[in-house]
Amino acid sequence: MKREKNPACRNVLIYSNRVSDYEYSPSHPFKPARARMMLELLNRYSLFDRNESIIKEPEALKEKHLFYFHTYDYIQVLKKCDRGAYKERWPMHGLGTSDNPVFKGVYDYSVKSAGGTLTGAELILGNRARMVFNPLGGFHHAMRDRAEGFCYINDLVIAIIHLVNSGKRVAYVDIDVHHGDGVQEAFYDMNSVLTISIHESGYTLFPGSGFEYETGEGEGRGYNVNIPLLNYSDDEVYLYAFNKIVPKLLEKFKPDVIVAQLGADAHRTDPLANLNITSNAYGEVVKTINEFAPFIIATGGGGYNPNKAASMWALAWANLTGQKPEDLYAGAVGGMMYGPEKDAGSLYDEPFVLKGTFKDQCMDYAKKIVEYHKNNTFHFHF
Ligand SMILES: [Zn+2]
Incomplete structure (x- = not known):
């Protein structure tokens, strides 16, 4: 594989203070500030090696890129909302709801936070990066003509279409606890x-989709793979389901x-969902x-315990760049900014293992999902 000649550009963190400073509303659970917190942790854990990595500002998406996926009408309405003056609801376009509030600068925020993912795609197409991480992006619920689930512009779909148009074979892997419904719809x-x-299964969580039998249609059959898990599933269940399905498909697909x-x-610890995953399984999956x-272009997404989300993204960055986190403040006297004292010195959690009937139910369900894909999805690939 051809790698960037200048090693300074192998890893790129997409970051902008201005975008990270936006707030949907003080009480809104989605916090763009997590990107700044992640950057602070990369420094604290000595993970931002300036010989290997650079920070790049996200470039605002141009209309031609927005229209890869979004409708003209939706973009016009979102643009009008930028002044923050539209107090009435826009039920047609999902705007002005408590999930997707209209705030001053909402258009600017959306085209820049989402733009970072396209900036990443362009760096990769120009062979100027091996890995790009945009913690400001990851808006997998945004639909063609409406905002959904805290997402206004679908940066993932736009970046993927751009890569595909440039002749690249792209695999999309979504480990957010919510189903990536907007991306599914785009490539179904x-x-x-x-x-x-x-x-987590759509039976218990927004957006209520992402069942195993949603496998794509027409030419796309077998190329849309959902792995729903029961609420309470722990690392063991998660890693079992992931490892039985995902590596095989990626190996064959060769993105x-x-x-x-x-x-x-x-x-x-996430307040909006019900899985029992620790940073250990999360880190493993990112490595795989x-x-x-x-x-690879990695993005943020959900994560409503902001400290934990920032720490998991710092761990993801470590695993994507092949580094070991090392706490520069370990043993320092004084309070810890992130998490309780016992977590000091590590981005990894204490192990957690679910036991009893719940565990059996979760594991049985995961086995059923693995069997389903062996019987209904794999034959499109093997
Ligand atoms: Zn989510």
Whole structure:
């Protein structure tokens, strides 16, 4: 594989203070500030090696890129909302709801936070990066003509279409606890993009989709892979389901680029979801995805315990760049900024193992999902 000659550009963190400073509303659970917190942790854990990595500002998406996926009408309405003056609801376009509020600068925020993922795609197409991480992106619920689930512009779909138009074979892997429904919809009838999402079942969680039998249609059959898990599933269940399905598919599909949505809300402390995943399983899964990626664009996404999300993204960065986190403040006297004292010195959690009937139910369900894919999805690939 051809790698960037200047090693200074192998890893790129997409970051902008201005974008990170936006706030949906003080009480809104989605916090763009997590990107700044991640950067602070990269410094604290000595993970931002300036010989290997650079920070790049996200470039705002141009209309031609927005229209890869979004409708003209939706973009016009979103643009009007930028002044923050539209107080009435826009039910047609999902705007002005408590999930997707209209705030001053909402258009600017959306085209820049989402733009970072396309900036990443362009760096990779220009062979100027091996890995790009945009913690400001990951808006997998945004639909063609409406905002959904805190997502206004679908950066993932736009970046993938841009890569595919440039002749790249792209696999999308989504480990956010919510189903990546917007990305699924965009590529449902295509076999040029392999779309994989592992998440808490739609029976118990927004957006209520992402069942195993949603496998794509027409040419796309078998190229849309959902791995729903029961609420309470722990690391063991998660790793079992992931490892039985995802590596095999990625190995066969042989992507040029993997676009990975690394939402951190599967974590057991997340207030909006019900899985029992620790940073240990999360870190493992990121490593595995990276092994199959000649080039990779990673994004943030969900993660509503902001400290934990920032720490999981710092761990993801470590695993994507092949580094070991080392706490520069370990043993320092004084309070810890991130998490309780016992977590000092590590981005890894204490192990957590679910026991009893719940565990059996979760594992049985995961086995059923693995069997389903062996019988209904794999034969499109093998
Ligand atoms: Zn989520």
